[in-house]
Amino acid sequence: xxxxxxxxxxxxxxxxxxxxxxxxxxxxxxxxxxxxxxxxxxxxxxxxxxxxxxxxxxxxxxxxxxxxx
Amino acid sequence: xxxxxxxxxxxxxxxxxxxxxxxxxxxxxxxxxxxxxxxxxxxxxxxxxxxxxxxxxxxxxxxxxxxxxxxxxxxxxxxxxxxxxxxxxxxxxxxxxxxxxxxxxxxxxxxxxxxxxxxxxxxxxxxxxxxxxxxxxxxxxxxxxxxxxxxxxxx
Numbered sequence: 001x002x003x004x005x006x007x008x009x010x011x012x013x014x015x016x017x018x019x020x021x022x023x024x025x026x027x028x029x030x031x032x033x034x035x036x037x038x039x040x041x042x043x044x045x046x047x048x049x050x051x052x053x054x055x056x057x058x059x060x061x062x063x064x065x066x067x068x069x
Numbered sequence: 070x071x072x073x074x075x076x077x078x079x080x081x082x083x084x085x086x087x088x089x090x091x092x093x094x095x096x097x098x099x100x101x102x103x104x105x106x107x108x109x110x111x112x113x114x115x116x117x118x119x120x121x122x123x124x125x126x127x128x129x130x131x132x133x134x135x136x137x138x139x140x141x142x143x144x145x146x147x148x149x150x151x152x153x154x155x156x157x158x159x160x161x162x163x164x165x166x167x168x169x170x171x172x173x174x175x176x177x178x179x180x181x182x183x184x185x186x187x188x189x190x191x192x193x194x195x196x197x198x199x200x201x202x203x204x205x206x207x208x209x210x211x212x213x214x215x216x217x218x219x220x221x222x223x224x
Binding site: 018021037043054062 | 072093097098099101103104107108111118119121122125126151152153154155156
């Protein structure tokens with residue numbers, strides 16, 4: 001049960017971190033003209049979106065398998 | 070400075086990400102269907118992002134608050150009033166924070182500072198305090214009409 005909860009929290013936790021990094025990064029871009037943190041935040045969010053697609057595809061395949069079996 | 074930090078931290082971050090991803094996979098703490106290298110890349114960029122965000126918040130929030138308390142006795146300016154930050158130096162790192170002051174804060178700070186002589190053509194500088202020794206320097210003052218400058222570093 002705990003494992004399932006932790007596994008399902010994996011992507012949302014990183015998405016939250018990505019949003020924080022992007023927000024702080026945009027502030028840094030405005031104040032210090034440095035793009036590194038904003039880019040890093042964007043990469044985290046893109047990776048989360050990529051992971052989400054894989055997880056949704058796996059869930060869909062499992063549902064199809066259950067319906068067919 | 071940031072690029073150098075990334076190069077120096079890179080190998081440690083990659084090793085930590087590989088070990089972290091392996092551990093999560095072994096403990097089955099990853100959601101099913103996650104593409105193979107996504108957890109590794111997420112952990113690596115998450116670690117880097119956390120380190121960079123922590124460094125940025127320390128430089129933009131914690132350090133100026135500490136220096137304002139030290140030189141002015143209170144925090145007069147919020148981090149959102151920060152206009153610019155310049156960080157420089159490899160061997161002698163230094164940071165300069167610049168704030169634009171509103172009239173009320175300017176009046177409050179003007180009462181605590183001492184005008185210094187400046188060269189012709191240069192903006193007036195009203196000194197609020199400075200610390201120097203053979204390695205460290207820090208200072209705070211109002212430059213021109215309404216710009217607060219705080220600086221700290223090694224020399």
